[in-house]
Amino acid sequence: EIVMTQSPATLSVSPGERATLSCRASQSVSSNLAWYQQKPGQAPRLLIYGASTRATGIPARFSGSGSGTEFTLTISSLQSEDFAVYYCQQYNTWRTFGLGTKVEIK
């Protein structure tokens, strides 16, 4: 099973600042990686697939990068609605998720 490790577990950021979230795969997943956002009491929402392609309706402040084993989700200027938990998911071999990074207000 491919293990996805996300860091940090919690990220404290002020509104308007940049947030950088990391996701590492235990073996190469090529560019077969997605990112999701989950707010309390809600289902996850797809943000990014193919490591860097934004899903329909996702604002341009969300960007993804990386390939192989190292990936990054960047939120260029945090809005109040962006404070949430973010998960990465690989789909190169079966499908596994990371444990998430919580982005909280500093």
Next chain:
Amino acid sequence: QLQLQESGPGLVRPSETLSLNCSVSGGSISSGLYYWAWIRQPPGKGLEWIGSTFYSGSTYYNPSLKSRATISVDKSKNRFSLRLNSVTAADTAVYYCSRHTSSMVQGVIMDIFDYWGQGTQVTVSS
């Protein structure tokens, strides 16, 4: 707009079978364009893909569940279902159903969960 809605018992006894349904509206489960999936989230933990099914009945599962899961499709009711047998406390989770899109668009592979139900809490306890 596609909508998915989970339903089923919120409490299941240990060693028994968990059964959930997912009703799909705003789209046909038989379109042949998508898979349909179950994903769960234990309290305070991350997400775990359980398995996916196609309208034809073709299914595949997360190997970690060791054959305890069965996903089936009811085309007449536009819904799909999950059965998980021999449950233990470790199966306590919020269970989500989801549309599972697996395709290639402009050279980019997508194998993602793009529409989700609101989730249903299932507790395993005597």
